[in-house]
Amino acid sequence: MFTGIVQELCEVVGVEDRDGVRRLVVDLGDHADGLQTGASVANNGACLTASEIDGGLVCFDVISETVQLTNLRHVEVGHRVNIERSLKFGDELGGHILSGHVSGTMTVSRIDADGANRTMWFSVDPDHMPYLMWKGWIAVDGASLTISRVDRATNQVAVSLIPETLERTTLGGFEVGSVANLEVDAQTQTIVNTVRETLKDPNMRELLQQG
Known part of the structure; x- marks a missing residue:
């Protein structure tokens, strides 16, 4: 972990x-x-x-x-x-729990500069988009980041990067077209998949409709 x-x-x-x-x-x-x-x-x-x-x-x-x-x-x-x-018991947990099991890759589609800060947009496989939410967690090349923007119409998400992150990680060398590893948050994925499976059950859908 x-x-x-x-x-x-x-x-x-x-x-x-x-x-x-x-x-x-x-x-x-x-x-x-x-x-x-x-x-x-x-x-x-x-x-x-x-x-x-x-x-x-x-x-x-x-x-x-x-x-x-x-x-x-x-x-x-x-x-x-x-x-x-790997994480040891007693270590400070400054990011979020990751398994190291990469979900897939995504491609840098746009980089917006705001002084020394950057907002980096990624084109994401549509299969991964249900697990990516505004203010949710995402791992980009193993770096724990918060999703700052979501555009579901174009299957894109963005993260906002401070100079420290740009200096200490691969993200500082990214340009449009660069390929990054993506790991979605496991808890979010479990919740979304559970809800999806639940809604497939006609009896459960009927109960929900009845309020």
Whole structure:
């Protein structure tokens, strides 16, 4: 589990594609301290398992499903990724609970500047829109953010970004056309799906109509 508070932008120093698996080598620096093989680390919000550790260099093997579902398929040597170690009991929960199971990707459609702040718009898969609401939570490349605008007619949502977020995460390098990982809020998804299934029951619909 994760909180969506990105700890560091870390450089990818190795990429190898072999037998349907993409191996990433990421320089975690001090964030590798105490890390053991088999531990979970979020890379751009995707929960990956540390398979090898050599000082600050950590290897992650990314299966084909994760490669296809996330923007890790676009990562090259020299790129930087958002890194968050898994949540420990007693840690401060500054964002919201994330599983690291990316729902899919979305594309930057517009960026509005207001001084040093940015409002970033994303085009979203229509299947994910029911779970995205004004003032609701969203994870963008693993960063916990609040949805500031929703345009359901065009399947777009926006987040408002302060300079600190732009400096400390991948979002600072985004431009129109950039692809970001999306994780919808699990609680919102559960509630929406439960209501949907309930309304499919004709007996329940009848009870609701009766008031």
